[in-house]
Amino acid sequence: MMTITVDLDTRSYPIYIGSGLLGQVGLLDPHIAGRNVLAVTNSTVAPLYLDRLLALLRPPARSGRVETLVLPDGESHKTMATAGAILDALVGQRYGRDCVVLALGGGVVGDVTGFAAAIYQRGVDFIQVPTTLLAQVDSSVGGKTGINHPGGKNLVGAFHQPLCVLSDSDTLRTLPDRELAAGLAEVLKGALIADAGFFGWIEAHAADLVGRQSAALNHAIRRSCEIKAEVVAGDERERGRRALLNLGHTFGHAIELCAGYGQWLHGEAVGAGIGMAARFSARLGWLPAADVARIQTLLERLQLPLRPPQVDAEAFLAAMAMDKKVLAGQLRLVLLPAIGNGRVTAEFPLRELQAFVRAELGTQ
Amino acid sequence: MMTITVDLDTRSYPIYIGSGLLGQVGLLDPHIAGRNVLAVTNSTVAPLYLDRLLALLRPPARSGRVETLVLPDGESHKTMATAGAILDALVGQRYGRDCVVLALGGGVVGDVTGFAAAIYQRGVDFIQVPTTLLAQVDSSVGGKTGINHPGGKNLVGAFHQPLCVLSDSDTLRTLPDRELAAGLAEVLKGALIADAGFFGWIEAHAADLVGRQSAALNHAIRRSCEIKAEVVAGDERERGRRALLNLGHTFGHAIELCAGYGQWLHGEAVGAGIGMAARFSARLGWLPAADVARIQTLLERLQLPLRPPQVDAEAFLAAMAMDKKVLAGQLRLVLLPAIGNGRVTAEFPLRELQAFVRAELGTQ
Numbered sequence: 001m002m003t004i005t006v007d008l009d010t011r012s013y014p015i016y017i018g019s020g021l022l023g024q025v026g027l028l029d030p031h032i033a034g035r036n037v038l039a040v041t042n043s044t045v046a047p048l049y050l051d052r053l054l055a056l057l058r059p060p061a062r063s064g065r066v067e068t069l070v071l072p073d074g075e076s077h078k079t080m081a082t083a084g085a086i087l088d089a090l091v092g093q094r095y096g097r098d099c100v101v102l103a104l105g106g107g108v109v110g111d112v113t114g115f116a117a118a119i120y121q122r123g124v125d126f127i128q129v130p131t132t133l134l135a136q137v138d139s140s141v142g143g144k145t146g147i148n149h150p151g152g153k154n155l156v157g158a159f160h161q162p163l164c165v166l167s168d169s170d171t172l173r174t175l176p177d178r179e180l181a182a183g184l185a186e187v188l189k190g191a192l193i194a195d196a197g198f199f200g201w202i203e204a205h206a207a208d209l210v211g212r213q214s215a216a217l218n219h220a221i222r223r224s225c226e227i228k229a230e231v232v233a234g235d236e237r238e239r240g241r242r243a244l245l246n247l248g249h250t251f252g253h254a255i256e257l258c259a260g261y262g263q264w265l266h267g268e269a270v271g272a273g274i275g276m277a278a279r280f281s282a283r284l285g286w287l288p289a290a291d292v293a294r295i296q297t298l299l300e301r302l303q304l305p306l307r308p309p310q311v312d313a314e315a316f317l318a319a320m321a322m323d324k325k326v327l328a329g330q331l332r333l334v335l336l337p338a339i340g341n342g343r344v345t346a347e348f349p350l351r352e353l354q355a356f357v358r359a360e361l362g363t364q
Numbered sequence: 365m366m367t368i369t370v371d372l373d374t375r376s377y378p379i380y381i382g383s384g385l386l387g388q389v390g391l392l393d394p395h396i397a398g399r400n401v402l403a404v405t406n407s408t409v410a411p412l413y414l415d416r417l418l419a420l421l422r423p424p425a426r427s428g429r430v431e432t433l434v435l436p437d438g439e440s441h442k443t444m445a446t447a448g449a450i451l452d453a454l455v456g457q458r459y460g461r462d463c464v465v466l467a468l469g470g471g472v473v474g475d476v477t478g479f480a481a482a483i484y485q486r487g488v489d490f491i492q493v494p495t496t497l498l499a500q501v502d503s504s505v506g507g508k509t510g511i512n513h514p515g516g517k518n519l520v521g522a523f524h525q526p527l528c529v530l531s532d533s534d535t536l537r538t539l540p541d542r543e544l545a546a547g548l549a550e551v552l553k554g555a556l557i558a559d560a561g562f563f564g565w566i567e568a569h570a571a572d573l574v575g576r577q578s579a580a581l582n583h584a585i586r587r588s589c590e591i592k593a594e595v596v597a598g599d600e601r602e603r604g605r606r607a608l609l610n611l612g613h614t615f616g617h618a619i620e621l622c623a624g625y626g627q628w629l630h631g632e633a634v635g636a637g638i639g640m641a642a643r644f645s646a647r648l649g650w651l652p653a654a655d656v657a658r659i660q661t662l663l664e665r666l667q668l669p670l671r672p673p674q675v676d677a678e679a680f681l682a683a684m685a686m687d688k689k690v691l692a693g694q695l696r697l698v699l700l701p702a703i704g705n706g707r708v709t710a711e712f713p714l715r716e717l718q719a720f721v722r723a724e725l726g727t728q
Contacts, residue, residue: 080444087519091519115483146486150455151455158482159486
């Protein structure tokens with residue numbers, strides 16, 4: 001087992017990473033001793049891993065009461081209504097401020113459960129047990145919680161750091177191929193913004209990752225968490241540097257919106273968004289063509305899309321402007337001066353971006 | 365105008381207190397320059413003060429767009445649905461992370477608007493313009509925001525400090541008598557837990573306060589805010605000392621619950637709760653009978669109830685145990701070793717408390 005510490009002063013917390021952690025009795029005891037726990041999961045994950053998790057929570061672990069709540073699966077349930085169901089369960093059990101809310105599942109379960117924990121009694125403790133690669137390398141780290149609003153994704157939420165994160169890479173054995181690839185897009189993102197050496201490692205181990213080789217997955221999870229933890233520690237509330245983590249995301253959100261939510265997985269859209277960010281960086285003269293080619297080759301080997309779907313270019317541009325990162329009025333993108341070096345910037349001509357998007361979408 | 369600073373490190377903020385502040389053009393400019401503002405108020409306050417507020421926000425103030433949202437009045441609207449209506453307005457206006465949400469009104473408007481600001485895009489800036497004495501001396505200070513849940517009051521919320529608070533005591537001229545008295549209960553509470561000299565000042569100026577004499581009100585608001593700010597600065601998230609501010613509140617919440625919400629104003633219930641806390645302190649031998657008499661006399665002069673309504677004692681005890689401050693399992697109360705000295709304690713026999721409540725309610 002590896003342990004990474006996310007360094008956030010009084011809100012610092014450990015991420016436990018490894019194989020077989022859900023079988024490691026005693027691992028959560030320091031966090032739950034004597035406390036009431038609500039374990040929240042979804043209908044897909046519950047039959048796979050809930051029993052193993054409960055074995056970590058129930059005797060001989062000396063927690064208080066342990067209750068479970070199984071949500072329906074899917075992004076369409078990342079809503080205030082679902083957060084309300086978790087709050088109802090907490091109130092219904094009369095759980096107090098010292099309870100612990102635990103999320104077992106992917107990004108949706110983690111985000112909505114974390115949000116409910118953030119607002120129940122103005123904040124109760126929260127443990128993440130992510131079971132998708134995307135959640136293990138990205139959404140479980142950094143304290144962003146939230147739900148979708150009909151007007152946009154993640155428009156409502158809170159910053160709420162967990163007590164700890166337990167990432168058992170064995171849970172990835174049951175992950176559908178598309179979801180594995182979607183997680184690898186975020187792994188690639190971390191390398192591109194911050195670590196050229198890690199990018200090279202991914203190139204060398206792409207087949208191991210796609211083949212779910214444990215040691216490779218554990219290393220990828222660890223290094224991704226380290227990169228994200230380092231960025232988050234310097235900018236918990238995204239006033240500046242944390243925005244680097246949005247590489248591929250402004251394009252990606254537009255893809256998700258234009259393709260219709262649920263058609264593309266978030267990570268798939270981020271993959272194509274990374275491709276777009278690389279090509280736009282090259283168009284601006286920032287990134288050599290050879291590096292774009294390396295990125296595109298790696299996207300392909302990770303079984304990720306390189307390009308956006310053929311949607312209407314004007315709708316795509318409008319969707320980019322709706323992204324909450326630009327709602328303030330200025331369109332910032334994360335671009336790549338080099339592999340391993342991301343930069344948040346508004347320093348590009350808007351007309352260049354428009355022409356680029358139209359060219360990508362085959363309308364110019 | 366007096367300015368008090370609530371000292372919370374990077375979240376420190378000023379409270380502006382005085383008469384005629386809503387006519388002081390320019391006062392809010394430093395906080396809203398160039399930013400989109402959503403001003404939230406209710407149907408009672410809007411016809412009285414919204415125009416004056418808008419004059420502070422619109423040209424020559426150089427804010428961005430200014431939109432308004434008028435909520436229905438009343439505690440029954442302190443709900444997730446109302447918070448949702450504020451979020452819908454923010455999304456509908458496409459307001460970004462740099463917007464400012466402003467609450468004009470009493471505690472309900474402030475709490476629900478502050479909560480919406482806390483969770484919109486994981487937290488946007490927030491200005492309080494309290495127009496009731498209760499909000500000016502208590503709920504607008506300290507960053508507690510929240511809504512009610514069918515299972516209990518304020519069970520859902522967030523800590524979210526405002527950018528600034530603007531308390532214009534002239535708004536108290538239109539406040540109903542009962543609401544003025546309710547606010548005075550919180551003024552009295554502050555004196556009892558922390559400042560015997562201020563208690564003496566209230567005794568000397570009770571008639572001025574009830575008569576809405578401006579200088580007296582301004583002093584009472586200032587001193588109450590100072591006391592609360594000092595307590596909050598030492599314990600923002602209520603791990604310890606901040607619980608002092610709950611003097612009269614565990615009894616008070618039980619009164620509100622047993623009388624039926626809406627029958628007693630919160631501050632009225634706190635007034636009677638203070639009376640109960642004083643008498644229970646005396647029963648335990650902590651507080652001299654003469655001090656209980658002083659407190660009761662002052663409650664009367666402030667036109668506050670001294671005693672709970674005659675409800676069922678067992679229901680009352682059950683309601684006390686439901687208070688979220690004791691949901692964790694241990695019943696803590698704020699008791700008075702002396703006037704000006706509150707203490708958070710669980711060091712009393714539960715049987716004494718039960719006997720006391722039964723005696724108060726005339727069933728023993």
